[in-house]
Amino acid sequence: MAGGAMNKALTLVALPVLALLAACNMGGGGNASSEQGELAGARIGAPFTLTDQDGKRVKWDDFRGKYRIVYFGYTYCPDVCPIDLQRIMQAFTRFEKAEPALAAKVQPIFISVDPERDTPAVVKIYAAAFHPRLIGLTGTPQEIAKVAKDFAVLYNAEKAEGASGYLVSHSRTPYLFDPDGKPVALVPVDDPATPVDEGAPDAVLAFLEKWVK
Template structure:
């Protein structure tokens, strides 16, 4: 599966953190460092369209922590597994700490706006949690948001106008109530680190950062 090499400009934005790139549909998945993102140049104001067809701005979530994941609904394996882990962890967090969970908004932003229309997103995010918000937009809007959030993506294995995969970086970001980046959240497959990539690892990250 095709991937994307990170150029020096992108690396400099998040150095010394490493972005994990994965092509949905299979292939090796790189691990990334976990750590604080305070001061990193990640994120910027935007206005996109949610799963109900309403225009939603980044500032619409002002005062809330934001857990942002980029992916797409036609992803055959990686995205649904990641989202399942994220929302399972959120469900446990909501049960254990309802007051803090109420301060957190999970957000799914598509990197495939051509196919991920609001109705498609609506069915998709509902399968994971009623609390998950899905956002889409025009190709230009998504390209701008991806650039601002240091996300690399592009079509791969094209077999037709509507038959293709999308390679994209897997970088779940946690932002604070002020909209500033705080940390990466671990959703990779289990590796050498104990519990890495499990819902419990995501839960631990939320419990640590969301006050």
């Protein structure tokens, strides 16, 4: 319960920050497109080099030309991360079936905020459980700290002395980036129309259909 409460607190802290960052796109004139996402103009994202699930070094610019769904979490997460990823990747699977050419332009990415436990081998098993196209990334604690800062992600390992296990509280920030690596909008994993049910209406699917061109 403590980890869940902290997670909610971090989300409440992070989302106003994101709103302020996105606000820099407003007020610059009356010609702003209504088709811009809430994160258009936000200073989220920066070049990085991390390690993928196969132990290969991967750069942010390696994904240039593709829309990027980026989710920060960790493999030992007991509740929020697996539910969010399930919702995102189930919607992505449906999107693949309906619009295969457009889905090919999208790269889903999972970035661990628990590099001490999330080795490439661990991340590989975890990512594969959700979708074969989901890429898992990890790195050194220093690398992850920098990426989290650049992507406006807050996290904190709740370690107790002598405890072998621990939780990592983190902000809930499922982002969509455009093919140039610019932030577009938050993926609506919290929308009531996004249940963990492949047969139900899906806000994430509608989101992908709206933004991926």
